[in-house]
Amino acid sequence: MVTSTVVQRHRDTNRYEPHELVRELNAGLGTTLVAALAGSKNRAQPYEWAKPDGAEPRAAAWNRLQFAHQVWRAVEEAEGAGVARRWFIGGNPLLSEQSPIAAIRDDRHAEVRRAAQAFVDGDVDE
Template identity: 50%
Template sequence: MSIATITNAGFAGTARLGIREVVRQLNGALGATLVAALTGSKDPRVSYKWARENGPEPRPEAVQRLLLAHRAWTAVSANEGEHVARLWFIGANPWLDEVSPIEAISNLESKKVMTAAQAMIEDSFAG
């Protein structure tokens, strides 16, 4: 299966989920503190609130970050496993000029994040 197929499937899968389900899945995969960090929130529990059916809606910028994080998570974890994906999200990343994907997502560097995810999956470096 090619990376384009995987990335496109990740986009389609993420697009079909409601934002509350996206947040629930990210909370389960990364933990609420990291989910809050990637959205730029200072409240480490805000993602628990967003995940609740009667909870507040995330701001539009937070929604963009959450959807990007979910797409990247889906791509990396499907190919490398959840443990490696978790480490990929928090570690300094050579494909992102040595910042973590969490920080790049927080800065809404969508193309860079998805390129880094692709490079991780393909085990390539074009730096």
Template identity: 50%
Template sequence: MPTAVTTGQHARTARMDVHEVAAVLVQGLGPTLVAAMTGSKDRKLPSKWAKPDGPRPSADFTRRLQLGHRVWVALSESESEHVARQWFLGGNPVLHEDTPITAIREDRGSEVIEAVESFLRGDPDV
């Protein structure tokens, strides 16, 4: 069943400039975690992407930024920024104990969406 993460938030994120998407994530997670999530080897690159006149991330990086943003907004608005950050960093049973950071980097988008939706519904850990 689609939720705000898979429908409404997707549309809002898709309409945003990628620099703004990066800025939200850098502010919430920090450039090092955003670099890890996107697969960038350069920890400073996310801060550059976050600048309105900064370089545009590649298609792969953009896809991961957009997924991360959808999840970040859903969690931070439903819970808090602290809970959202902890969710990104912790091993997740839906993701076979991988972190969401790792799953996003590995392009496991449908699993990440399933994991966040399960968390937001309050499903017991599986």
């Protein structure tokens, strides 16, 4: 289900410059996890993406980064940065015990969105 909150987060994320968005993800998750969710084999790539004059992510990586940012903001606003980071790296029963990082890398965005919403809502029956 797509709610007005989801649409608003999508709109907000699209207003970010790529460098700014990656800087926020790097600050919250760390560059190693950002590289992993984007599908980059180079763990230093998020440093480059975050530089104002650095390279921009390719289309597939950018799609994952934008999506991860939307989910990050939702979980972080509801639960705080520490909980959000742990949620991103931990196994999740709604994702077949994969981490949200791995599921985002695999482009399982709808599943991740449902898992994040269930977590934020406290809905264990999802």
